[in-house]
Amino acid sequence: MKSFLYVCMFIWALCATAGPCLAADDQAPQAPSPITTPTPPLTLDDCVRLSLKAAPELGEVQSDIDRATSRLDEAKSYRFPQMEVTTLVGPAPIAYRSDAVPALNTDKPFSFNALTWFTSADATIIQPLYTFGKISENMKAATHAIEVDRSRKQQTSNEIVLKVHEYYNGLLLAREMKELVLEVEEILIRAREKAQKLLNQGSDTVDEMDLYKLDAFSGVASKYLEEAKKGELLALAALRARMGMPVDAPLETGSERLVIIDTEIPPLETYLEKARQRRPELFQIAEGLKARSALVEAAKANYYPDIFLGGLFSWAYSDERERIQNPYYNDPFQHLNAGVALGARWKLDFGITGAKVAGERAQYNRLLSTRVYADTNIPLQVKKYYLDLMEAKNSALATRGAYLNAKKWAVTAVANFDFGMGPAKEIFEALQAYSTMRADFFKSIYNYHIAAANLDYATNEPLRIHEK
Template identity: 35%
Template sequence: MKVPPRKMKKFWIVSVPLVFFMILGSILQAAESPEVLGLEKLIQMALEKSPEVKEAEQDVVAAQSDLAQAKAGRWAQLDITAVGGPAEDADLPTVLVDKSLGGGLFSGQIQNNDKDSIGIFGRLDFNIVQPLYTFGKISHRQDAAAYGVEAQKSAKVKKEGDIILNVKELYFAMIVAGQGKDAAKDADGFVRDARQRIERLIAVGSANADETDLYRLDAFEADIQRFKVQADSGAKMAYMALKRTIGYPPDKEFNLDAKELPKDTRALGDQEDYIREALEKRPELDQLEKGLAARKAMLDAAKADLYPSFFLAAVGSFAGAPGRERMPISYFSDEFNHAYGGVMLGSQWHFDLGIGQGKVRKAAAEYQKLLCTKDFAEQNIPLEVAKNYQDVLEARSSYEAYEKAAKASRKWIVSAFSNFDIGVGTAKDMFEAIERYGKNQGDYLRSLYDYHVALARLSHSIGEYTSGTP
């Protein structure tokens, strides 16, 4: 069948704008829909936007600057001083000989030939000092600075691990709050269903229900509404905290990629293996190791300060005053007209009555203090790992038990409703079933949340984040 040209033209006139607006609408809808973010993406965004990580990065930069200064101490240092100012104009002095004394040595006097005019002078002094041997003053401080850089890098890794743990906790809290709101809606539906049944029996004058049952339902509804408000408030606070943590734009919204916390259980390894892994991976211990090496180097540097330093030096001085005549005799120094330079070997040795020894004792005390801190960490990290490990086992056992209880209590509700409908059950049975279901469901969600948080904390306590393990 052939379509007439006039109808074909009309078809295109109508359909083309319609298709255009449909495409435009779909594009706008896609642009306005909230972005969906998963846990790994949230962690990545949090690490990129975190001011704490940026602060730790600047600590690394500062430590690298200290290292650069320590390395530069090996090389020559140049000091230049330039001055200028007024100077009285003068000619060379003349010697007046007293002939009455026979004209012998020291038989005359020097007469000044200063002028009444004031001129200018300029002077440039410099010295270059190259350390030769310092008994470790420079090398020990260089080692301390190098260990300081590594310690700050470990501190940065530790800060990243803390942020990862915080994001996980907020992520799980936001999901479980949403599940809590759904559970409240579910319980609310059971209460409404029970109300309809009771009101229907009261309307027909059944002795199996009365107004008291409705009052008890009102009390149930109040508890459910309170739980709804708490769940909604928790979800909003977790969302706000997570949004600020990842640096998300205030005028935009996002959704999570999951609506429920997974119920699968991770196969755990042996607790002792986790403790050994923690002692190998934890950045705090690496930071303490590097810090101890830095303290030891600073102690050695303080001891080196008690010994002399040997150096090679080049010095020079140039001065000129246009209004003053130059005296070309090296025996006489002229502060306004001269030019000299030279190279020399030298040594410097500082003595005091206890200041240096006090610095050595202080450096030794700081080293011993950090040793104690390391011992304390090595004692408590295994306890932390063991606690988190046991928390995982306990939370897993709890959520599995409460999940079974919640399913059983839901079946109890169905059975209680059926018995009530056929007249062999009471409203009290329905109330108890609904109450038990609400409690079991709440305990199940809380235990499931505790399980995932305990897993996250166990992962954090053994330093999994240092190897990039999600």
Template identity: 30%
Template structure:
């Protein structure tokens, strides 16, 4: 097998994802996370709860059906108002009203009872209407919480995605540097063993120290790489045992936003979920204040009420002037007014609602000032990091040239080990700082998108 074929096989093994591994780009990871994040599902459940609250409020204007029934025992009764013996008539027997109400001379009878009512509110003086209006605005407020969570999920995905790439690139870079240090160390060990050249034991110690330091950085990079990829698995709904490969191989700076600061601040005030929440919250609080004020007013209603009482072992008495609670029935349409007056309590609840409204107004006043500042802060951070990236890129390129030149001179016997170690250290420091800066810049761009209302 020739060297060209070996290089091809090595490339395939190194850069192509192995069978069974899922490959995700940043956009795919975001889409997958947005469709599987339980935190988003939780916020959506709160939206459904808010819709149910609205249904409850609107349902209060419908029919109310109330019934109460039971089976009991009543005294038995035989005979009419004067008992079973006849009175009056041709023999002029005196009619004496019976007085055995609390005696059980006639035994017991089962007692079946039903009480019912069908009520329809006619006028509540704004109670139902305002509670329903507050519930509608609460639904929109909860929908904005879903947007907020989606934005937080996107930010988490980017943090894990960029974090994995940064750790991976750092590891590959450090492994290359470690290899060069090991090669230099082998040269020094050979010179010392052969007692040739100007190498000293001190030079070997310096390279051993540099190699161990590079190895410690590699170990930490590997840990961060695994932590980030596992975090991405959790966010995208994969199992920790699943294989995941990122479509990107290098962490690169995100595009610099082209919109100027005033436009970003205006967009934030217009599109931030918090601002929409504030607007809906104010409308809901105003409706609640009106609803609390309406609680001091009566409710007008109409309906039908009735009851049925039946004891089969009691003789009926059909005298309209006498009511038997164990054998009776009746039903009637009604128009009524219900009024619950608790002045101190109701006034206190109105004051509570007004205070909550005033607190939300003050929160809105602060948001009008705080959000533009937040956007400005993030925007300035992005600009500063973008400029710092350009300078750090120049620094890392110069450090690489310094390291390559020193390494070549060392191999040619023209460079001292201490200067080679200094070059290695400078290159490691500048390039790892550059990778960290790319990660920090990308996250700051993502943060700027979030604070300006760029939610999905």
């Protein structure tokens, strides 16, 4: 009867709101409402792609790559000529050829009234020919530094992918837990209604204490429900932040469930070999050693001179000074000189170059120690994630059978209680076992997916399409 009344009230409300609308339609046509295309739910792969696109960390690493590229361009530019130009404009004393010809006048005092203006331009150009490795080794070091930063960008991308896997699977776990608690709450509500009915009928199989136990158990279930809701909201907030979305932006994810992917796990040696071949950190160390070795050679090159081809051009002009065409004389205010020469520039110091070489060699040795550490600990990390994966898979298979049997136990206990054949205590014990086993089952699946993501990270595995 209640359902019928609700239906009647709903139809009456619908007619009451539709009547004026239909009358308005008869009076004036309305513009068609815009068609909005619903945004499809985001899958794990969608979240990964959006996170990689919005990640500020990748922008930081890309800036490091650009800076390393500019250093390479700078090192390459030292192969080309370098020119230095100086221009002057200022006063100069007036002078004529008669002051020097036929004899040099050595008794001509300076006077402010005998000043004129001059302008000059001096240019030197240096073309390096051979620097004993100063240029080539710095170019080599800059080239390997670019590869180090590129590999670091790949490592950063892997870390972002791993974080998205953690957030997304955490969201799925929270939803599974929420569904489990809602299922338990529904069973408890039905059991309490039945207990109250039996108590009202004066049944001996139930008493007030059973109602108190059911209410207490329902309160615990409500507590876990709130925790599951909080976990879901936190996971959604973390995904929004990771994808660069506003805090209050709507986010709808896919309807995946936490399930075990029934695939055969390769042996540990396969993952170890992948890590040795693909791990970005190992590639960074290898390229870093090449860069450091080149910097050591570049520092040692300072022991030797630079061989270059030099050019000189000097010009000066003053309208109150006559030019003297004699190579013996060089008038600083009226001349035109140019020349080319082969030269060597050698900077000698007492200990500075040796200290720089020792410093670069120390950095190289430090990286050697880092390589030893990586060669030892990366396989250990891979083995840990592999064992986590195997343990999570076996635990999920074990707890699955346990929670299925616990569910049968709970169904039987509730049925016996409904027929007045069993105590309420059986319901509590069965529900407690069922909820615990099912929660452990989902946690094992969550651990399985996280361990798989960690293995992908540890072996630099490309992003795999998420299997539903």
